[in-house]
Amino acid sequence: MxxxxxxxxxxxAILNFAPYDALATDDEVITYRQFGEYVDEFSAKLQTSxxxxxxxxxxxxxTAAAxxxxxxxxxxxxxFVFIDPRDSRSQNASKIASxxxxxxxxxxxxxxxxxxxxASTLPWGATEEQQPRLVGVEPGDDDRIAYAIHTSGSTGEPKCVLVRVDPLGQVIQDHVRRLAVTTRSRTLQFARLTFDGCITEILWTLxxxxxxxxxxEQQLRPGGMLGATLEDFRITHLKTTPFALTATEPTPGMSLQHVINGGGACRPAVVRxxxxxxxxxxxxxxxxxxICNLLTDPLTPDECADGVPLGDLVGEGALHLEPVPTGPEETAAGRVTRGELVITGGCVALGYLxxxxxxxxxxxxxxxIYRTGDVVEERDGRLYFLERVDRQLKVRGYRIDPGEIESAACxxxxxxxxxxxxxxxxxxAQGSADALVCYYLGAATxxxxRGHLESVLDGYKVPSVIQQIDALPYTRNGKVDRDALRASRRAEPDSDxxxxxxxxxxxxARRLTGTTDAGLEDNFFDIGGDSASTVILVTKLKELGWMDVxxxxxxxxxxxxSLVLELSERSA
Known part of the structure; x- marks a missing residue:
């Protein structure tokens, strides 16, 4: 395909399922017969323009019109390329010009x-100074472009990706088969149209x-609103983000048959x-x-106890791992079991504009060929996401994959x-990065x-600070706002x-370790203190008046x- x-x-589908519902909005239902008429009318207009x-x-x-x-x-x-009127004029003008x-x-x-x-009549149409840049493409059968999509820019500047026609068919066909999509299925179009996840949602359905x-969009807000939408519109197929799945609770009134996590690392609690x-x-x-290279069959909580696999191949392509610098662990001789995921073959897009x-x-x-920049690990024949290559951290002399620690914590x-x-x-904000900090959601203390991480990780990977939070902050692109998390730790203790x-x-002690219930009977090092935080503790104690500590x-x-008693005796 x-x-x-x-x-x-x-x-x-238009011919064979004419009376069936093709599109449903909050105020109308469009049958396949009507949908076919609207598509024919629009494509005829487009061919003249x-x-x-x-x-x-x-x-x-x-809208149905989109x-x-x-x-x-x-x-x-x-x-085609989707253009969001909410984006800046310069962003949209650049899309139109390029x-x-x-x-x-x-x-x-x-x-x-x-x-x-x-395009020239629109408020965000290209300016005279911006010249077309779509050059260097001599379309052959293998290079025909289906659409352009712009990356979110979460790992740098946004990039314009030109996706070829040929790979799309197999990707969609595999989704229809694996997700058992039929004429009785109802898919919620969840992804923003400027995100490529929308392509699979739309096409596996139609x-x-x-x-x-x-x-x-307001009816898709994660939590109670999304839950009500899933019930009210009898959604059977939902593909959404880890954040939405974490924030929303399933209910007996839902008609869900298939739920797909996409757009970020999946956690065992979400599977459960x-x-x-x-x-x-x-x-x-x-x-x-x-769009999609790997998709699992239905998962059970038991098989995800030690992590959630990425899945089996979707579409046309192949993959392998290339070594990346990691910690002191050794890989099996002659075989890479942890490395950057590299994808080759027919699924690879044309390139960046x-x-x-x-x-x-x-x-x-x-x-x-495309090097994903994602570090993954192979365990028992399955692949598991660890971290972005560019998010590897250098702390205390070790190179660390934070995703590995996040997965272990979950x-x-x-x-x-x-x-x-x-x-x-x-x-x-100005200090050097000398501590690993783990922020977590959940009821665990x-x-x-800390006890769990110490039992499953090497000592140098256990965070110095483990801090429970009520909610994770997110950027507009749906990524965790790590800067906001860091800012939340900067409150100074009371120096009155x-x-x-x-x-x-x-x-x-509580702020330096994240152990909010730390008490006087606790040893500082048992609750997460280390050499670096000891120096900070001593410095802060001096600022509070204990100059000889x-x-x-x-x-x-x-x-x-005993530390309090010692310092109090000196102050007496």
């Missing part, structure tokens, strides 16, 4: 048939004669929760390799999610998390002279009570 066969599959192979912009609104426009562009043989877009499909008065507007439910109400799958893929043309994803021999009973960062031990010495020392005092103290 290629893009042309995807179009054929949609046309067959754009030539096959020319890029078409589609206004990224959560879905009609995407399908109509495919029928007309025009590659892809040489002349027309944009827009939603008008909630009509299911888009109108076609000249090629199988199922119903795509398209709703305003959602596998009770539906077949639960984990998915992995990159924009540069046609740059200021000088297309930078193709090819190796020296001309074979298609295997602790009572931990739902965890994020590990490298920070200065005193929480200051910091002591329980009226505060008893014992309480001042407890405040310091030294590192030796902390090392010799049986517990925090």
């Amino acid at each position: 290629t893009q042309s066969s995807i179009v054929s599959a949609i046309e067959n 754009a030539k096959p192979g020319e890029f078409v912009g589609i206004e990224a609104t959560r 879905i009609v426009a995407m399908t109509g562009a495919m029928v007309a043989g025009c590659p 892809l040489d877009i002349k027309v944009v499909a827009r939603t008008a008065d909630r009509s299911p048939v888009p109108v076609i507007a000249a 090629t199988a004669g199922a119903c795509l439910v398209v709703l305003p 929760k959602w596998s009770e109400v539906a077949a639960f799958h984990n998915a992995y893929g990159t924009t540069e390799t046609t 740059t200021s000088t043309g297309v930078r193709r994803f090819l190796d020296g021999s001309g074979a298609r 295997r602790c009973p009572g931990v739902v999610e965890a994020v590990v960062t490298a920070e200065s031990h005193d929480g200051s 910091a002591r329980e998390v 002279a009226a505060v008893p010495a014992a309480e001042q020392i407890l405040q310091l 030294g590192v030796r005092d902390v090392l010799r103290a049986e517990n925090l009570r």
Whole structure:
């Protein structure tokens, strides 16, 4: 199945399932017969405004018209890019200029048939100073472009990826088969249209004669709102993010049959929760390799106790691991079991559109290849995500994959999610990164998390600070806001002279280790203290007035009570 066969599959669905629901919004239902008429009307208009192979912009609104426009562009043989009016004028102007877009499909008065507007007439149309940059592409059958998608920029500057036509078909066909999509299925269109996850949601639905439910963003808000939407619209197929799955609770009133985690690392607690109400799958893929490369069969909590696998191959391609610098562990002789995931073959996109043309994803021999930048580990024939290569940390002389520690923390009973960062031990913004800090969600205590990590990790990987939090902060792109987490630790302890010495020392010990229930009977090192935090503790104690305290005092103290007594006697 290629893009042309995807179009054929949609046309067959229109013909064979004419009375069935194709699209459902909050105020209307569109049958496949009506959908076919709208697509034909739009594609006929488009063919008078754009030539096959020319890029078409589609206004990224959560409406039936946007879905009609995407399908109509495919029928007309025009590659497309979604343009979100909420993005900055410069971002959208750059998309239009770089892809040489002349027309944009827009939603008008909630009509299911888009109108076609000249790009130059739009508020965010390209300026005269911006010149088209889509050069260097001589389309052959293997290089025909289906769509362009812009990465979120979470690992650097956003990049424009040109995705080829040919890989799409097999990806969609594999999803339809593995997720058992039928004419009775109802998929919630969850992903933003400027994120490539929307492509699979839309196409696995429309090629199988199922119903795509398209709703305003406020009805998709994770938590109670999303839960109500899943119930009210009888959603059977949901692909969403780890954050949404963590924040939302399944209910008996839901009609879910298949739930897919995508867009981030999946945790055992999420599998436990959602596998009770539906077949639960984990998915992995990159924009540069046609959306999805790995998808699991339905998972059970027992098989995910030690981590959630990435899945089996989807679409056309192959993969292997290339070594990356890690800690002192040794890999099996002659075989890489941990490394950067490299994807090759037909699934690989054309390349990045740059200021000088297309930078193709090819190796020296001309074979298609993409290095994902993701560190994964093979265990018992399965792949598990560890971390981004560019997020590896250097702390205390060791190179560390924070994702490995996060995954280990999430295997602790009572931990739902965890994020590990490298920070200065005193929480200051200017300090050097001399401490591993683990923030976690869940009912487990910091002591329980520390004990678990000490039992499953080498000592140098156990975070110095383990801090329970009420909620994780997220950026607009749905990524964990690590800067906000770091800022949350910068509050200084109370230095009021009226505060008893014992309480001042407890405040310091708790902040330096994250053990919020630390008491006077605790030994500083048993609750997470280390050489670096000892130096910080001594410095802070001096700032609080104990000028003659030294590192030796902390090392010799049986517990925090004895340290308090020692310092109090000196102050008497």
